[in-house]
Amino acid sequence: MNKNNFVITIATVNGSGSQSANSILLKTLFRMGVPVGGKNVFPSNIAGLPTWFWIRAEENGYVARRDKADIFIAMNAQTLVEDMKTLKPGGFFIYNSDLASSMQPTLEAQAKEMSLHLIPISFKPLVDQSTDSVKIKKLVINMVYVGVLAKLLKLDLDILNKTIADQFDNKESVILVNKKAAELGYLYAEQQLSSVYFPFQSQLTEKNKDKIIMDGNTAGALGWLFGGCTFTAWYPITPSSSLVEKYIQLAQKYRKDETGKNRFAVVQAEDELASICMVLGAGWAGARSVTATSGPGLSLMAESAGFAYFTEIPCVIWDVQRVGPSTGMPTRTAQGDLTSAVFLSHGDTKHPCLLPGNIKECFEFGQEAFDLAERLQQLVIVLSDLDLGMNLWMEKKFSYPEKPFDRGKILSAADLDKISQFERYGDPDQDGIPSRTLPGTWHEKAAYFTRGSGHNSKANYTEKSDEYQFIVDRLAKKWETAKTLVPKPIYISSAEVEKSLDEDINNTQLSVSSSQSIGLIAFGSSDLAVKEAMKLLTDKGIKSDYCRIRAVPFTSDILDFLKNHPITYVIDQNRDGQMYELLKSEFNQICHLIKSVKHYDGTPITADSIMNSILTMENKRCQ
Amino acid sequence: MSVEQSSSQNPPLTANVNKVNLTKKEYTGSPSTLCTGCGHDSITAHIITATYQNGLHPFEVAKMSGIGCSSKTPAYFMSKSFGFNSMHGRMAPVTTGAKVANGNLHMIGMSGDGDTASIGLGGFAHLIRRNLQMTYIVANNGVYGLTKGQFSATADKGAKQKNGAYNPFDTIDICSLALNLGCTFVARSFSGDAKQLVPLIQAAQKHRGTALIDVISPCITFNNHDGSTKSYTYVREHDVSLQELGLIQPMQEIKVDYPEGSTQKVVLPDGSELYLKKLGNHEHTVTDKMAAMKLLHDSAKAGEILTGMFYIDETASNLNEELNLVDAGLVHLNEAQLRPSKDDFNKLMAEFN
Ligand SMILES: Cc1ncc(C[n+]2csc(CCOP(=O)(O)OP(=O)(O)O)c2C)c(N)n1
Ligand code: SF4
Ligand SMILES: [Mg+2]
Numbered sequence: 001m002n003k004n005n006f007v008i009t010i011a012t013v014n015g016s017g018s019q020s021a022n023s024i025l026l027k028t029l030f031r032m033g034v035p036v037g038g039k040n041v042f043p044s045n046i047a048g049l050p051t052w053f054w055i056r057a058e059e060n061g062y063v064a065r066r067d068k069a070d071i072f073i074a075m076n077a078q079t080l081v082e083d084m085k086t087l088k089p090g091g092f093f094i095y096n097s098d099l100a101s102s103m104q105p106t107l108e109a110q111a112k113e114m115s116l117h118l119i120p121i122s123f124k125p126l127v128d129q130s131t132d133s134v135k136i137k138k139l140v141i142n143m144v145y146v147g148v149l150a151k152l153l154k155l156d157l158d159i160l161n162k163t164i165a166d167q168f169d170n171k172e173s174v175i176l177v178n179k180k181a182a183e184l185g186y187l188y189a190e191q192q193l194s195s196v197y198f199p200f201q202s203q204l205t206e207k208n209k210d211k212i213i214m215d216g217n218t219a220g221a222l223g224w225l226f227g228g229c230t231f232t233a234w235y236p237i238t239p240s241s242s243l244v245e246k247y248i249q250l251a252q253k254y255r256k257d258e259t260g261k262n263r264f265a266v267v268q269a270e271d272e273l274a275s276i277c278m279v280l281g282a283g284w285a286g287a288r289s290v291t292a293t294s295g296p297g298l299s300l301m302a303e304s305a306g307f308a309y310f311t312e313i314p315c316v317i318w319d320v321q322r323v324g325p326s327t328g329m330p331t332r333t334a335q336g337d338l339t340s341a342v343f344l345s346h347g348d349t350k351h352p353c354l355l356p357g358n359i360k361e362c363f364e365f366g367q368e369a370f371d372l373a374e375r376l377q378q379l380v381i382v383l384s385d386l387d388l389g390m391n392l393w394m395e396k397k398f399s400y401p402e403k404p405f406d407r408g409k410i411l412s413a414a415d416l417d418k419i420s421q422f423e424r425y426g427d428p429d430q431d432g433i434p435s436r437t438l439p440g441t442w443h444e445k446a447a448y449f450t451r452g453s454g455h456n457s458k459a460n461y462t463e464k465s466d467e468y469q470f471i472v473d474r475l476a477k478k479w480e481t482a483k484t485l486v487p488k489p490i491y492i493s494s495a496e497v498e499k500s501l502d503e504d505i506n507n508t509q510l511s512v513s514s515s516q517s518i519g520l521i522a523f524g525s526s527d528l529a530v531k532e533a534m535k536l537l538t539d540k541g542i543k544s545d546y547c548r549i550r551a552v553p554f555t556s557d558i559l560d561f562l563k564n565h566p567i568t569y570v571i572d573q574n575r576d577g578q579m580y581e582l583l584k585s586e587f588n589q590i591c592h593l594i595k596s597v598k599h600y601d602g603t604p605i606t607a608d609s610i611m612n613s614i615l616t617m618e619n620k621r622c623q
Numbered sequence: 624m625s626v627e628q629s630s631s632q633n634p635p636l637t638a639n640v641n642k643v644n645l646t647k648k649e650y651t652g653s654p655s656t657l658c659t660g661c662g663h664d665s666i667t668a669h670i671i672t673a674t675y676q677n678g679l680h681p682f683e684v685a686k687m688s689g690i691g692c693s694s695k696t697p698a699y700f701m702s703k704s705f706g707f708n709s710m711h712g713r714m715a716p717v718t719t720g721a722k723v724a725n726g727n728l729h730m731i732g733m734s735g736d737g738d739t740a741s742i743g744l745g746g747f748a749h750l751i752r753r754n755l756q757m758t759y760i761v762a763n764n765g766v767y768g769l770t771k772g773q774f775s776a777t778a779d780k781g782a783k784q785k786n787g788a789y790n791p792f793d794t795i796d797i798c799s800l801a802l803n804l805g806c807t808f809v810a811r812s813f814s815g816d817a818k819q820l821v822p823l824i825q826a827a828q829k830h831r832g833t834a835l836i837d838v839i840s841p842c843i844t845f846n847n848h849d850g851s852t853k854s855y856t857y858v859r860e861h862d863v864s865l866q867e868l869g870l871i872q873p874m875q876e877i878k879v880d881y882p883e884g885s886t887q888k889v890v891l892p893d894g895s896e897l898y899l900k901k902l903g904n905h906e907h908t909v910t911d912k913m914a915a916m917k918l919l920h921d922s923a924k925a926g927e928i929l930t931g932m933f934y935i936d937e938t939a940s941n942l943n944e945e946l947n948l949v950d951a952g953l954v955h956l957n958e959a960q961l962r963p964s965k966d967d968f969n970k971l972m973a974e975f976n
Contacts, residue, residue: 208976214975231723281717281722285728289724400968
């Protein structure tokens, strides 16, 4: 019997309303205390194309994607036959037999060959019983399979019903018909499937008591809200749009003053050229200013990124990465913008990048990005991705941010009184960071002239080589200062992995390590899959230490990590190993100590693929 | 009409200072590095005069521009104001961000015809659509001055370049385009016409939305030859002034007598009055948009360079108003004003379990 340990895939047609049913299923498990993860694999299309929803339940918290499912709910005629192939041997294929008709013999033959259990259910009569409305039938059909699974998995019915009520925002009539559909599915399973031996079950636990479940875009939006974001410009693009949309909702609720006026502004721009320019203008004026986008938009922002770098304007780009190039596969995930983000623009340019690896960090970096941007007077780019941004992840409840905003070196009129001269582009503290004044500051010395062309430390136009070079050398010094300010990597050894799934382990140093351990480096949404791969590797006798990089520029402890391991595998979700290449060029003395593990088919990375790549390379290395 | 004091002679409170107690010298900038005789330098001078006369304090002004010879001019006026010489074609969105962030800033924008009508056309259109409050001056010379004289999108069809090449494409008329896009203040002038341009800039600075002034501003180096339709000679020969303009500041006790019918008065948001006395034979009401469109079309067809005030609408709301922003500006808000309470935080967290 597999208690709280199974993978479910649900195949539906895009636009058929399965999303709420799938969320209800996921959230019911979550509320029962079962560690779960949910991933939506959807097409770039509004209606009619195949969509899959993956649920992974795992008692210990290993809820990254797995390649194969234990249970399949097949509701899409177009993909029935192919879908079956994604089950593990011995898995259960529950399908809408109304759709199967001529495919029935193929399905049966295939099931036999793969040793699967076939569970055909005719959904039509069940749906017909639950409502008369044709429109609603199409939607509630999804609740019928939730009901079937409720019985098979022994879901807690009180929790299920409460979750249905919450999902439909307490709209009585909608709740009723959905409950009814679920009930009909449940009764069907009770009456017709009682003889089926079903080895997967859910069970109540206390594990999720302090947990929340959320997507990274929502967490990012909360970060902006609590991080004091005041200006946002954007141009819609999947998978970043939902972040801004969520932020607008939140800001409208929480950012009104006593008279109903807004303490925030959101402008939907005409394109990304404009959105980043608006963000620059607002950052220059002193707002905490951000845009969200994805790869194609990031490319359009390139000129402005360089301008921001050279003029030292604080601002933030939140890039939710998707498969590229150009429009690529816009609804599939990747980490392919890393290099272009770090070096975005022309000339001598590089930007600090933050790499959140979970929803908690989306929330935290959503705040920290503004602090860093203002402290460093730089563009800061946050690199999330579709998997992290749009899928549901469990995490400990966030803690309330108490830290004051870091507004950096802003000189007020009173400050200007105390100094003899204000140099906008000087280096008053020898840390590479100049002081700035905000437009509108009522003082003789406040004004300066912002230009992308050559300027000296007093912000005057110059074409003199030494004056220009002073500025770019100071910018390089600022990059060194950034290394002391960006979030450090998190280190976990294989001995701590299991614990790290349930508790926050925020070691910024490796606590225990054995000389035989191999090193693993990864970033962003790969985190859970890497942790699971560590467990799989341990089972195979390979110990590992894991360094999760959370920012560029790299801190020096990363070099120590590399030096202290016989070999380190750098895990990227892109074809060319962008993190691997960045590390090689930063730490070129250890090139022989690192190897690249890549995953780039558009799906979220799995522990199996990481483990298999590593095993192959380890076999060669240890021969 | 006889306005006793024409706008260019509006009296300061004492002999040498304006209402914020500054001399005109305090509105000057660094020495210009443009070619001697460049039209843009005259525009700079008129901006200085207008801003001084309006009594805007340099500390409250932000000077915005894109890239081009014209976009360099913010360095040549009002050194005590913040300046933002942005990227080519990007003045509009950059200004939008800055103005939304701090609504108390007074935005004076200076762009070129290439900057506005070629690379920056998208941003220009959308700025107007949003009715961002700013003075938007296009120093229009029909060429890219800074890159040495290539045609811009406002070059007239058939106009000749210095090297003899002629422009086969229709011109983009910035004023007609602006009207079409819903611009709430549309005017055209000539860099050499202080009498007309100064009151137009003054009125623009008082306008509640986007105030566009398309200023024909000859490029002495690359577009001042025979065959050019934007040379000093050509413009002087074809300039048809629609009105004589006079601006009277609020509280200024000035008597204006004008014969019924030939002079219009527009009251600006701060209570100033803009007087427009008909010149020549074009009848025009400046609040009639359709008439303005027809007028521009007909006069262009007749080969005129029509200058003056074409359209004004002081009723439309601007972007900051639409965004319903707090009065103090977004830039100085603090943690207490921006960060929801712990209680709200806990409620929010509860939505996700
Ligand atoms: C993205 C980009 N493309 C091209 C240029 C080169 N460039 C600089 S100024 C300019 C044209 C300026 O023309 P206009 O706006 O009419 O100004 P003018 O110099 O005529 O006053 C061009 C094409 C640039 N700076 N940036
Ligand atoms: S090149 Fe033309 S536009 Fe540029 S400064 Fe000289 S005259 Fe003026
Ligand atoms: Mg030009």
